[in-house]
Amino acid sequence: MNMAAAKAEGCMVAVVGPSGAGKDTLMAIAAEALAGCEDVTFVRRVITRDAAAGGEDHHGVSDAEFDVLEKSGGFAVSWDAHGLRYGIPANTKERVAAGHLVIANGSRSALPHFKAAYPRLVVVNITARLDVLAARLEARGRESREDILRRLERSSLSVGDDFDVVTIDNSGALEDSGRVLIEALQGLRTTIR
Template sequence: MNKTAQNVPIGKGRLIVVVGPSGAGKDTLMSYAARHLQGRDEIVFVRRVITRQGDAGGEDHDAISHVDFRQLARAGGFAVSWEAHGLFYGIPAQTRHQVDCGHIVVANGSRTALPHFSAAFPALTVINVTARPDVLASRLEARGRETRAEILDRLQRSTPQLVGPYELVTIDNSGSIEDAGQVMINALTKYLPDLRTSSPR
């Protein structure tokens, strides 16, 4: 169900979509940045709509059934929506208005859905969160969802090349959350020339 909204006006703001492989720490970095940028109304963190139970763990999201998701998508309720691993994900349509009003809007996305994001949001930055293979393997193993062999097999598969009409920022999250988190904050606030940030304490 890959869809993008049509006739989206070019806004004055910007959408920043965060992508990366499982275990890279996208949710952790976004939560870190949201805490340290709390109170800055210019930056909005999107709450995704997902066909997954609300108490399933992971990111904080709006849970919805597959039937309701399809109905909402047909009604134009999403700026961007896509399917991955048997789940449907949606970025609420109001995100377009927030960008058009000049906000810096941050959303958790998917590498395979980037063509749909770039079609819907001309002013787009992609933050690609990465980590060393050994770090990814350890984090995935700690989740207990896959065996070590399954994890290593997945990590050996090729990853999509991130090439498109958008700015690309890569963050290596192999080390401390403080180091990668500050890089994330800098990447988000570079579009706010009046904002002065210092290293979080």
């Protein structure tokens, strides 16, 4: 039997959740814990935002640069949200095909695009109680508490039934939620031969 043919397809993990849920922090914790695993890739997204703007580690590009990348097939998945454009590099498809576990910061609105691009997709939905989300967002100082609460009440914290979803409540200690994410990712690794 050809060993390459026996190798299982890898898996794309799209991490989603509302602002303030702690996606970037939990992904950083998991990336540190799995740093020595050659079959695990944490994706650096391409975003039309200055790379020095803070938040997640990303590759910042202009709208014109994004257009060139998108038109030349540089993205496996791309989408617009909150006045920005986001792209997942095309080489992630090769990594999944090679049997890797590939983890990317995604968006609930882009999940159908992820599903179309990757044969195997697992969604990790990071959530937190509304009061916790509101407190975290208020600490950022960008909106009033009332505006934050109105926005949170209008949004859904769930993911549709069309996806394989792991939900992690990050309302408590980061160490606990980080451990749950690491265990979920390690469990997915065991399903890839």
